[in-house]
Amino acid sequence: MNGRRWPRRLLAAWSGLVYLFLYAPIAVLVVFSFNAARQTALWEGLTLDWYRRLLGNEVLLRSVRNSLVVAGLTTVAATVLGTLAALALARFEFRGRRSTRTLLFLPVIIPEVVLGAALLTLFGAVGLRLSLWTVVIAHVVFSVSYVAIVVRARLAGLDPSLEEAARDLGAGPFETFRRVTLPLLLPGIAASALLVFILSIDDYVVTSFVAGVGATTLPLHIYSMLRVGVTPEVNAVSTLLLAVTIVLIVLAHRLLQGGRSSS
């Protein structure tokens, strides 16, 4: 009896440690966003001051808005392009299919610094002025691959007989796609969309290369604050962002669950 319980307890303790390792920094950040002290390492009592200041800090708020705009646009563009790429690679025979498949991994493997420098050189060569749009383009470049990879994995696990059945029942190619393929792919698409959103909203390296006038995103702003010391204002904004992200994830999860039970 006892001999069997031990491994289980060990496993529980180990899992606890892993969760602690993963979430302790986040918990500390949230707690310190309510810290009355200006330094991040000392606790001096509870306050909502940093949240109040945050609402008055236009530069910081603008950087949050920039981050949300970039992440929103990137998510839509990368998810659509990535899904189409995955479908093309899985369903159609065309010249260069294999090399395209391999090349698709490149943005995932390539170091971000290299990608950022390469994009900056490219924009310079074609004379594209740096702005918020160049940031969106850069983010789409590195996130399309993630979508294509995730969606392709989902496609590979799809039972082809379902699409065959739809066609047998008289559905045209578009109807089959809309009513059978797409709903089945949706969990993969939604998961990759979330992944893209998160990758985009916290990207620093690539963004720092290609951001232009009016395109300071939140990560850029936080790094630039390091010179004068990070104030708990940053903790406050991170906590809010965390809350938004959690709401988004719960929402997406709910949507997917709902979809599964109705089908």
Next chain:
Amino acid sequence: MMKRFFMIVLAAVALFAASCGGGGDETGTAAPEARTVNIYIWTNYLPQDVLEEFERRTGIDANVDTYDSNEAILDKLQSGVADYDIVVPSDYMVKILIPEGLLQEIDHARLPSAKNLDPRFLDQAHDPGNRHSFPYLWGTTGIGYDKTKTGGPVDSWRALFDERYAGRILMLDDAREAFGAALKIMGRSLNEKDPAVLRQAAEMLKKQKRLVKTYNSSDFANLLAAGDVDLAHGWNGELAEVVASHPDRLVYVVPKEGGTLWIDNVAIPKTARNVDAAYEFMNFVMEPEIMARIVNDVHYAAANQAALPMIDEAIRNDPAIYPPKEVLDRCELIEDLGETTPLIDELWTEVKAQ
């Protein structure tokens, strides 16, 4: 259900677009006649109300972006597609940008407010004759310490090499700054190029290592405030801030041997499209009352003589921000050492690896 998902995505996008409103649209290429100026500057270097006054007075729309390192300016300007009209590089970066041809020559006749600047900070080695830049704010490197733990005032770099403080010292993880402290004790220049002298300095640093708790350039002020170390080698901005919040125990001092001086400068990139607006901005920030408002907000010292009487007394008399003249006279700018740089890097690696 799928429809609902896309409706939500669409709604979210619409919301982002609406919320970015002006902000997002302004980011396109700015027509020169629209009277804008795009400023690329360190964080907390330009208070919001000063910026608003500039916009009110001139009718120019100012966009501000921030960076975290001088190298960011170099990257952006080298690309040739960054639309910045004003940049604020530090001394050594000005020296790199000028030969690269990335800064415009400044027409002094268009900057009547430049007469307010302190001659002490003009015509420096990084830009002789101020042909490409004018000084904005400046600061120093020194020692922050906890007077309740050191048992008395500290006024010399020797404190960082003192056995009594073993295990309670923090040094900047920065070759030039660390060598600077040792060289100053030896009565030498920060920009010493003699290999024999540099080797001697390296020996001092090697001996000192046993006393040093940590080498750190990013978090030194917090570690001092939290009591993890009692003496911290560091830059005045961050240290002045923790000193201000713990005046009962923390002190910042520029050692009597002199420390490092750094100057951040306003300049106009070659690629600037709104040159007239850039001149107007430079003139504006060099006005004494405007500069005084900036200093009162950002707590860095201004290279502006005429602004001094209008700066809060507490800041003006704070030796952490405005060190006494005789100390400042012994401070030096870090200059490019050219061929000696690899030797310093090598010696620093030896110190750290020991």
